[in-house]
Amino acid sequence: MNVFDRMVAVISPQTGLKRASARKQLQVLNQGYGNHGASTKKKSLLGWLAGSGSALEDIEYNVDKLRGRSRDLYMGVPLATGALKTMRTNVIGSGLKLNAQIDYEYLNLTTDQADLWETQVEREFSLWAESLHCDAQRMNNFYELQQLAFLSWLASGDVFALLPVIPRVGMPYDLRVKLIEADRICTPNKQLLNLDHKIVNGVEVSPLGEISAYHIAKNHPHSLSVQNNEWSRIPKFGAKTGRPNIIHLMESERPEQRRGVPILAPVMESLKQLSRYTEAELMAAVISGMYTVFVTTETNQKGDEFGSGIADQDLIDEEDDTSLELGNGSVHFLGENEKIQESNPGRPNVAFDGFVTSICRQIGAALEIPYELLLKNFTSSYSASRGALLEAWKMFRMRRDWMANDFCQPIYEEFLAEGIAKGRIYAPGFFTDPLARKAYSNAEWNGPSQGQLDPLKEVNAAEKRVNNGFTTRTRETIELTSGDFFKNHALRVREEKARREGGLTTEGTSINLDKSSEKGSKDEKEEVEE
Template identity: 50%
Template sequence: MNMLDKMIGAVAPGWAERRAAARAEAARHEAVKNVLSGYGKGYGRHGASQTKKSMVMWQTPVGDADADIHQNLTELRARARDLHMGSDIVAAAHKGLRTNIVGTGLRLKPAFDSEFLKLSKSQEKKLRDSIYREWSMWAETTKCDAAGLNDFYELQSLAFLSTLMSGDVFGLLPMLPRKHSVYDLRINLIEADRCDTPPNVALENPDRVQSGVEVDGDGMVIAYHFSNQHPGSDKVSVSPNDWVRVEKYGALTGRLNVIHLFEAERPGQRRGIPVIAPIIESLKQLNQYTEAELMAAVISAMYTVFVKSPAEEDDGMYGMEEPETENQYQEPIPGTGGDNIKMGRGAIVYLDPGEDVEFANPTRPNPDYVAFVNALLRQIAAALELPFEILTKQFTSSYSASRGALLEAWKMYRMRRSWLAKSFCQPIYEEWFVEAVTKGRIDAPGIFDDPAIFHAYTRAEWHGPSQGLLDPTKEVDAAVTRIAYNFSTAERETAELTGGSWEQNIEQRAYEKARLADLGLDSAGAQNVSPKDEMDPDEVNPAEEGGEEQNAKENQN
């Protein structure tokens, strides 16, 4: 309040109050004007507008990864799994991704740095053969699985599918010695629900532990908290959960204890979300719409006759029996006591006098059903980074369009395949390599002396099944051209086209050519020498024998 207002207040208090109120109103109008002018600039006129009718009711609170993701994970997982079990399109999407990205499993190809390790050609071959031999003995049997059910390649498939459904999956790497097993390393896959924050930890340290993932002061993940049983198990009501804190890296050895397989979308995100999370609502409504259309089509296919009798209550006095109201061929609807009437295939139902049945005409099949569903599936496919043709397995377009769809899909397949190899396969391979060296199964001098040497020994490539060939001749010719002009390598092209190993192929081909030569055959399988040269001198050729007889007859004639 300035000096003038004080003087006016002393002489005319009412006037002073009106001046103050007017000043406050002017300040409010100025503030509103400033706010509106701010909303009318830049994004305030578009996506951030608070005044447009189409946007004014769109009020979205701002939350961090914990508020937006972690607090909703339980519901997201339950709904995603329910759709996987009950929706054909979701099951097709999940399993299609699993089949194309993982397939029969990502296969190991050792890529150790021979130059850095100063290995001779003979040493390089010996090391490679040793790795292949020892790795297959562990990875291609169920001995690598803590549960003893799957081999390493089946575990890849299970881990990837679980990540799609639940958002993430955990792999523990315990050392469990067992009979008749050379290696002690095991892979123990744990479903996402079992990693959660224990009740006491949630009260003591809520900032450091979120959704079962513990970080240090710098935000680095240092441990995970697991329950001994699934929260949805029936055993939970009988025995309470026991919680175990597992450090991500061993305190003494620094070896990896826990693999956390998930794809992050935001900084600070510690848990993954199901791949269908953004489209759960659309998928559920599509599923309900499909069920409604199916039921309407079934009802329209029913042929049921309803017979209404005009008989009165006293008709029985004149020898007319009351019509039977129960249809012996119709089963009662469960839970209704048998009083309800349901339609059947070629059924006849008698009704009591005065009763009537009316049905709305379902007009099925709906002529717009296919077009509407396909339009919705295109949006769902786009959200999953899949072409419509791949999602629905409908290749009805031209060769160019189908090839374009496959190439677009394989961009995503390769990205996820690389992610799976780096996040799951490679860490496990490195832990196995350490055990193989410490047990003397693989000779790798100096591997523990320097991290660079360790990295040089454990470098590897992981190749999965090929994408298939729409036109084998064209695509093989293109691969040969890329190799000829050094745009690619024979090893890479072999993996892309067939999923095999170029090194193993040439060794096998060398054996096959040597074997063909031993048998006197050329590369096409034909004999290099004529059959006449190989015949026994005392043996008579039937063809020649027949020819001599024919010549003798002709001479006689």
């Protein structure tokens, strides 16, 4: 206690006690994080006023504006467009394909019986998935719907899918997929002034905190339609069957979050500013390239006006009298007392590429896309480029698993239930035993392969993994080429038989497929050379 505090304590002991207590509390506040990130004394942190609210204030009240800006970036900023399409192409590609993997041990089936059942189900699923009838709008097949849903998920923050039952001629399956854009899931007008937060951004929550229903607007809330909007309440699950009525694709950032955030949200400002900077540099380079000659005269001869030497079809805005335009290699005569001040814009800017690359590194870090992949610029060594791809594929596989678990698998299970109910697929116990239902529904969803920077090194590594039992031929075939090992094997058998019958191989000579061509026999090498 200092001298002043002692004087206060003599006059008013209670006030002195409060001052001493407050001083002690300040000492406690300045311990631990109070001396670092939460410091209120450091000059570098005094101006950092960061508020913290619930997911409702921090996210739900801002998603509409974030959604609009994200779409604007996608439509007008090449770097944003490339980032989203890079994710779409690597995660989904031509579509995640079904690979049924039933639990044959629980179902008391042999491996041969399991293979037959899986082959039949995959054939039935292809009948439905490869047809436009699987789409409620009859515009896309199931694999194209995956691309559309994933891209919309990235750009808008979330996307929804209804699973209506619509019979159609020529299609034995009635299950349909109807994608709903994020904007149409919104709070009805009559509920906007309700402050109990039971319905937020179209998502209804029960008293227990679980999501119970979604409210879907008949018309897009931002469309120019003059019709009065109406809303439909869709329960998330059926009351009697527990069937999912609607699928909600989103990435959660915080507990109690109801709507998703566009993936570009953390880098929106950087992307927009970088776009403006790029446009400014491009315009400066164009103006610098339009070298113009000015001629001064001492007479009263009236000089040519700006733009007079430009063809009418090249004018940008001929109706605006205040605009000045430059033409390639134009010559202008200046009148009396008119001068021209030369300027050197210094374009192209030599520092442009380095600055943009630096910003792209930060954007790529936030999006989990290495800048080499973001810019499609692989100029580093093999090891560095491979390391960048491996990091990117950690993210791609994670999002592929999310897409498979939240979109493909629920739809497949509904398809399977319909096929079994209609007798097209035989699966005893599916509707009575939950474990049997789970055993029949097990599946993998395979997407595009990672690709190889050096195919020879990748194949040699795959061969060693197989020979040492670290993986299987089926898995390596999928990873390297997105192919099917068993189909490849059956085709190879037919090919080798045709080669022997055609006299291209020595009778009785078999090729050891486990050996590389470098380790093959002399006869095999000569055969390849022929």
